[in-house]
Amino acid sequence: MIGIPLSHILIFSLLLFAIGVYGALVRRNIIGILISIELMLNAANINLIAFSKYTSLSPATGQIFAIFVIAIAATAAAVGLAIVLALYRVRKTVYTDEVNLLKW
Amino acid sequence: MNAIESLKYFVPELILLGGAFVALTLDFFLRQKKLVGEFALLVIVLALCLAKAPTQPLPLFFGMFELDAFAHFFRYLALGAVGITILISLGYSPLQKRYTGEFYSLFLFMAFALITVAAANNLLMIFLSIEFVSLLSYLLVGFLKEDPKSKEAAIKYLLFGSVCSGIMLYGMSLLYGATGSLELPVIGNALLGAPFKPLATAAILFFFTGLGFKISMAPFHMWAPDVYEGAPTPVTAFLTVAPKALGFAVLTRVLDMIFWNFQSVWTPVLVILSILTMTIGNITAVSQSNIKRFLAYSSIAQAGYILMGLAAFSHLGRDAVLIYLFAYLMTNLGAFTVVLFVAGETQSDSLDAYAGLSKRSPMAAAMLTIFLLSLAGLPPLAGFIGKYYVFAAAIQGKFIMLTIFAAINSVIAAYYYFRIIRLMYLTPATGPAFAAPSKALTVALWTLFLSVLALGIFPSFFITRILG
Structure with missing residues (x-):
């Protein structure tokens, strides 16, 4: 990592985060949205690792946080896919615009 | 305070955790699922009786949790809300099928998660406990297996909640970068310097997104009507009060410790x-x-x-x-x-x-x-x-x-x-x-x-x- 300035890494993570937010807002497929959310979490992970390397008072905390985030992302994916599967069983669709029973 | 010393102030929470696992196991053996519910109720009452008010703020588990009068109040609030919800679930007919045992066990985990939300004093703990509450809520909302409305509510809640907590996490990573610490008091002191104002503003907005979702604050309220309509009624009753109250608890703590x-x-x-x-x-x-x-x-x-x-x-x-x-x-x-x-x-x-x-x-x-x-x-x-x-x-x-x-x-x-x-x-x-x-x-x-x-x-x- 020596040689790459911190700002480059931050711009990269910001781009990744922006792609994630964009994907979460415009994708129709629920699986696609879940993957976009993973991108957002990983953008935060890159930030945490980069900061722990360059600026932190206690580098270990950032790295531990990142590991916890990876674990949480896995849990969220497990719960999320289970719910998507259950939805597919009753509605036969994974597209957000076809999930429209509840509205005002 | 190290982990071993902290345990004696953490008895009600330990009882809740133990009770949740026992309830899961009981579910295998009991045909009368109502008994699991009654057991869960007993666990809540026991935890309520053993919850003692701290005489001074206690930094538990190396300062990860701060057990003060504020956290103690929310401990009662969470236990009360979960207890009443379990009580009314016992009279809710769509639940009287095969899976109800898990339902009560999930609520015991929920009580534990809510208490940790109120006491969290570290960005990592705040993120973990909020995710804990959110994941349990998604499952509870979608609990009625055959009901398409319940499933739809769960998926909306899941997508909205995950996006909001992802945004909040990004804000946390920026705060960590600027201050080099995850402990709320340390971050608060580090932010005092003048050059941090733009960063603090950004972090505040990120936090408002993540926590605004929990408390159904506009413009992050869109999920609320759909989720509350589709979820099983006891879960709706619970979601309108407890996670919202705890969202306010975290928001108060964050504004108070970091952004004062x-x-x-x-x-x-x-x-x-x-x-x-x-x-x-x-x-x-x-x-x-x-x-x-x-x-x-x-x-x-x-x-x-x-x-x-x-x-x-x-x-x-x-x-x-x-x-x-x-x-x-x-x-x-x-x-x-x-x-x-x-x-x-x-x-x-x-x-x-x-x-x-x-x-x-x-x-x-x-x-x-x-x-x-x-x-x-x-x-x-x-x-x-x-x-x-x-x-x-x-x-x-x-x-x-x-x-x-x-x-x-x-x-x-x-x-x-x-x-x-x-x-x-x-x-x-x-x-x-x-x-x-x-x-x-x-x-x-x-x-x-x-x-x-x-x-x-x-x-x-x-x-x-x-x-x-």
Whole structure:
């Protein structure tokens, strides 16, 4: 990592985060949205690792946080896919615009 | 304080965790799933009895948790909400199938998660505990396996919640980068330097997104009506009060510990969002025809009033938030208990089912009237005490515009609460009289009814205890 300035890494993570937010807002497929959310979490992970390397008072905390985030992302994916599967069983669709029973 | 020393202050939480696992195991052996529910209730009562108020703030587990009077209050709040919810779930018929054992066990985990939310004093712990609560809520919302509405509510909740917590996490990573620490007090002190103002502003907005979702603050309230309508009724009752209350707890702690120096940045934002939240909630509630959706919009509006107390970030404002949350918890759980009873008798959540309720079940009608009047903030009921405090806090902080908007909103709210009361008393009944509610429902109804009355009539008794 020596040689790459911190700002480059931050711009990269910001781009990744922006792609994630964009994907979460415009994708129709629920699986696609879940993957976009993973991108957002990983953008935060890159930030945490980069900061722990360059600026932190206690580098270990950032790295531990990142590991916890990876674990949480896995849990969220497990719960999320289970719910998507259950939805597919009753509605036969994974597209957000076809999930429209509840509205005002 | 290290981990071993901390354990003795953590007994109620350990009991909850142990109880949750035992309940999961009991589910295998018991055919009578109600027994699992009764066991879960026992665990909650045991935890309530063993929860001791700390004499001074205790930094548990190397400062990961801060057990102070504030966290202790939310401990009671969480245990109370979970206990009542389990009680009313025992009388909820769609649940009486194969999977109910897990349901009670999930609620015990939920009680544990909620307590850790209130006590978290570290960005990592805040993120983990909020995710813990969120994941459990997604599962509980989608619990009715065959019900497409329940599934749809779960998926909406999941997507909305994950995006919001992803955004909050990004804000946390920036805060960590700027200050080099995850501990709230350290971050707060590090942010005092002048060059951090833009960064703090960004972090505040990221936090408002993540926590605004939890407390259904506009413009992050979109999920609330759908989720509250689709979820099983006991879960709806629970979601409108407990995660919301704990969202306010974290928000208060974060603003208090990290961003106290940036009050000039977030006060105007909170004032505007508070006005927006209560107005959207109240105006949309007027035209609803489904009682759960109606109460969902009313609960969004209530979040707006509570935000008033937070916007006026004085000592009085913080007290107002606690008192309002306590009153709101009792009242809203009560209203949903009546909804659950009526839905059990008529198989319908539509407002038409309430026509002539005073003839079909005088007790349910009278109690719902009291709960709705309390939500509207009429004396001498619990809701009045809460409203009185938030208005006092806003006026003391010289937020005149905010107070005027809140007053106008209270009038709109009174209109639609009275619409339901009129429906129950002045419209002719459309069906036969109801059977008496089950024992569990009766106990829950009377407990909530009496506490709403008691808090309204003897406020000083409760307020001195709430504020320690």
